[in-house]
Each structure stands twice: as structure tokens, then as C-alpha cells.
Amino acid sequence: MTINLAIVGVGKIVRDQHLPAIAADPAYRLVAAASRNGTVEGIDNYTSIEAMLSQKPEIEAVSLCMPPQYRYASAHAALSAGKHVFLEKPPGATLSEVAALETLAAEKGLSLFASWHSRYAPAVEAARDFLSRTRLHSVRVVWKEDVRHWHPNQAWIWAAGGLGVFDPGINALSIVTHILPEALFITEATLEFPENRDAPIAASMRFSSASNLDATAEFDWRQTGKQSWDIIAATEAGEMVLSEGGAKLSVDGKSVHEEPEAEYPALYRRFAEIIAAGRSDVDLAPLRHVADAFMLGRRKFVDAFHD
Incomplete structure (x- = not known):
């Protein structure tokens, strides 16, 4: 068909x-x-x-x-x-x-x-499998990039509803909610708003879970130089690092999984699958975390941002 x-x-x-x-x-x-x-x-x-x-x-x-x-x-x-x-x-x-x-x-x-394209990054499923077979101690997310490079002069992203730094940050949340063996919930957050914008330029969050897992996330749009899209998990089997937005997986510094990016082809395969099966695929867990951060987070105003 x-x-x-x-x-x-x-x-x-x-x-x-x-x-x-x-x-x-x-x-x-x-x-x-x-x-x-x-x-x-x-x-x-x-x-x-x-x-x-x-x-x-x-x-x-x-x-x-x-x-x-x-x-x-x-x-x-x-x-x-x-x-x-x-x-x-x-x-x-x-x-x-x-x-x-x-x-x-x-x-x-x-x-x-x-669709959550970052869930289809090449090393994400390998990370999920690794975490399912070991005991997890803590998780740290570091998602920092240069907004001027990735979203130059895009006014909509700074408007109310545009999510600001959560536009890339939700990619990290889409991976975390997929690979962790238990659900997280936000316990505290700080959102940094430029004084001339309606959406945050940075955010820090702390999470917990039913087992009191220690988890944190740092999102920032002011990073220059090397960009950071990393999820670091301390486990009984070693330190797992899912890096480059889900493209690479290493354990204790040794490469475990790396493949060329093919996120959007995988998304369209999934769309065709659910159409053929006559069902939907609507997981709102990443968006719920963003909503919780806005609802629970402390707002801090910082210097104005100009493209």
C-alpha cells in the first residue's frame, strides 16, 4: 500500500x-x-x-x-x-x-x-537494553547548545508556547522517558527567562522516582563551541554515556554502539506501521515533564537576548 x-x-x-x-x-x-x-x-x-x-x-x-x-x-x-x-x-x-x-x-x-525523533537515534535502544540489565544509581542530563546556530531569528520559538530551550530539551526528555526502567517526576526546577522574551533560555531540573532515583537535567541555549547532548547514568555495571543526542553509547569510556543517524526514516516507517495497524502512537510523557517544569519551576530573569 x-x-x-x-x-x-x-x-x-x-x-x-x-x-x-x-x-x-x-x-x-x-x-x-x-x-x-x-x-x-x-x-x-x-x-x-x-x-x-x-x-x-x-x-x-x-x-x-x-x-x-x-x-x-x-x-x-x-x-x-x-x-x-x-x-x-x-x-x-x-x-x-x-x-x-x-x-x-x-x-x-x-x-x-x-513523533519524538530523538527516540529513534541509533544508540537509544542499546542504552535502554543496557539499563534494563543493571541497577541504576543516578542520571544526569546535559543538553546545551547555541541557539544562534540552530534557531537563528526564529521569533516563534521565543513566544509563549514556543517552549524556548525546552524545544531541544524535550528531545532529551523523550529519550530519558523511553530508556529508564521507571518513571520520573520533577521535584524542583529553575527556568531562566531573558528579560525581553516569553520563553526560557536555560533550565535546571531535579527529578525523583518511586525508588528515589537521583536525576538532574541542565538545558542551556547559550553554549558556544562544542555542543553537549549527553545522558550520563551511574550504574552497577559502570558509567553509561549516551552522547551526541543518542548517536553514540559508551560504558566506562569504551564504545558500545555507534551507527549513522537515521531518525526521520525510522519515524516515517513507524507512521506507516501504525496506519497499517489501525492505531495511534501518542506518548505525552516528554511534554508532561515540560508542563510540570513550567508549573513547578522558579522563574529567574536574566539579561536580554538578541539574535
Whole structure:
């Protein structure tokens, strides 16, 4: 079965990741795109999802890649029109709207996919397997990068609902919630807001669990030079380091697992699988942690940030 797919929101992530993954997957035929600012060569392009859905009835599934603050209305329109929906991360601006979309998908008998691309990084499953076979003492997450390099002049990410540093930080949370053998919950947090922005530039969090696991996370968008995307776990079997955003795994300094990145091809394979199975995949654990950090966290104002 070939799925007639459309994509909404043609920006950098679509050009860098989605379009190559779709083109390489025989399960899909890309038939249309909708975007206010971009087009995809060789297919029909529209300036709104409403126009696309009304004029292109053969569409069977839609990938939504616009900023999360604007995603609910498009997802609701696509599901209401009988289309399966792929949500870029984070799946929405609030937990409530994604829960409502999950209910609508179930009512319509459609598949809804809340995608977490970092869970599909090449060494993540190896890390999960390692932690399942040993006793865990502590976990430390260090996720620090240069916002000017990765999100230059993207005003939406600093607006309310844009998540700020949690946009990359939620990638770390998506891995942690997948690989740890028990659930975590936030006990304290500090969020640093530039005085001229509505979203944080840095965050520190402490977590616990039913077994009182010691876990911390440090997110920061002000890092220059080498970028840090690491999850460090102290265990009875040695120190496990899942580095480079999940691309490499080492134990006590010795490499255990390393493969080329293939996150988005894996996401689209998963989307095709759940469509074929007639079900959804909507894990909101990473987004719940972000919501908890905003709800529980202490706010600290820091110097203004300018691109």
C-alpha cells in the first residue's frame, strides 16, 4: 500500500529531514504541500491546509511541521477530513489540545502519531537494553547548545508556547522517558527567562522516582563551541554515556554502539506501521515533564537576548 501524503509547514526541518526521508520510503507518495512561506518542487502547493484538503481529496495522511502554537487547528482540520496525522515534536502547545486530537482520531478511526525523533537515534535502544540489565544509581542530563546556530531569528520559538530551550530539551526528555526502567517526576526546577522574551533560555531540573532515583537535567541555549547532548547514568555495571543526542553509547569510556543517524526514516516507517495497524502512537510523557517544569519551576530573569 502506498500512502498519499501531504506536508504542512515547509521550513528548514522539512527540507533537511522530512523530504529526504519521504522520498526514500516506498510506503509514501508525496502529493501536496501547504505553507505560507515555502513550496516543494514537483507537487501541488497551497497556501493553507484548508485549500489543500478541499482541492486534493486523494490525500490520505498529513505531516504537520509548523510551530506547535499553530498546530491544533491544522490537525483538527486534517482529522475531520479523514486523514491520518503525523505531528512533529513537540506534538502541540498544550497537553489538553493533544489529548483532544487523540480522542478525535479514535472517534474517526484514524492514526495520530506524536513523533519524538530523538527516540529513534541509533544508540537509544542499546542504552535502554543496557539499563534494563543493571541497577541504576543516578542520571544526569546535559543538553546545551547555541541557539544562534540552530534557531537563528526564529521569533516563534521565543513566544509563549514556543517552549524556548525546552524545544531541544524535550528531545532529551523523550529519550530519558523511553530508556529508564521507571518513571520520573520533577521535584524542583529553575527556568531562566531573558528579560525581553516569553520563553526560557536555560533550565535546571531535579527529578525523583518511586525508588528515589537521583536525576538532574541542565538545558542551556547559550553554549558556544562544542555542543553537549549527553545522558550520563551511574550504574552497577559502570558509567553509561549516551552522547551526541543518542548517536553514540559508551560504558566506562569504551564504545558500545555507534551507527549513522537515521531518525526521520525510522519515524516515517513507524507512521506507516501504525496506519497499517489501525492505531495511534501518542506518548505525552516528554511534554508532561515540560508542563510540570513550567508549573513547578522558579522563574529567574536574566539579561536580554538578541539574535
